[in-house]
Amino acid sequence: MHEAVPRSFEEVPxxxxxxxxxxxxxxxxxxxxxxxxxxxxxxxxxxRWVRLAYVRGPSGREISTAVANIQAV
Known part of the structure; x- marks a missing residue:
C-alpha cells in the first residue's frame, strides 16, 4: 500500500x-x-520545487497554475 508523502511548501510574496x-x-x-x-x-x-499561483475564479473554486502563466487584468 502506498502512503501519501506530506508535501512541503512556503508562501512567496x-x-x-x-x-x-x-x-x-x-x-x-x-x-x-x-x-x-x-x-x-x-x-x-x-x-523538486516549483512556484505555483492559486487563483480563485468566479465560481469560488481555486485553481493552481505556474506563476509564469499569471497576467494582471
Missing part, C-alpha cells in the same frame, strides 16, 4: 496578490489568492 488576474493557460480570470513554493517530488530524497 507577489506583487499581484489579491488582485484580479488571468491564467493564460486556462483563460480563467479571478483573484490571486496565494503564491507558494512547493515540493512536488514523490521522492523524499530528491526534492
Amino acid at each position: 507577489h506583487a499581484l496578490l489579491y488582485q484580479r488576474v488571468r491564467d493564460i493557460a486556462s483563460g480563467v480570470e479571478g483573484e490571486l489568492m496565494a503564491v507558494v513554493r512547493e515540493d512536488v517530488s514523490d521522492d523524499p530524497v530528491r526534492e
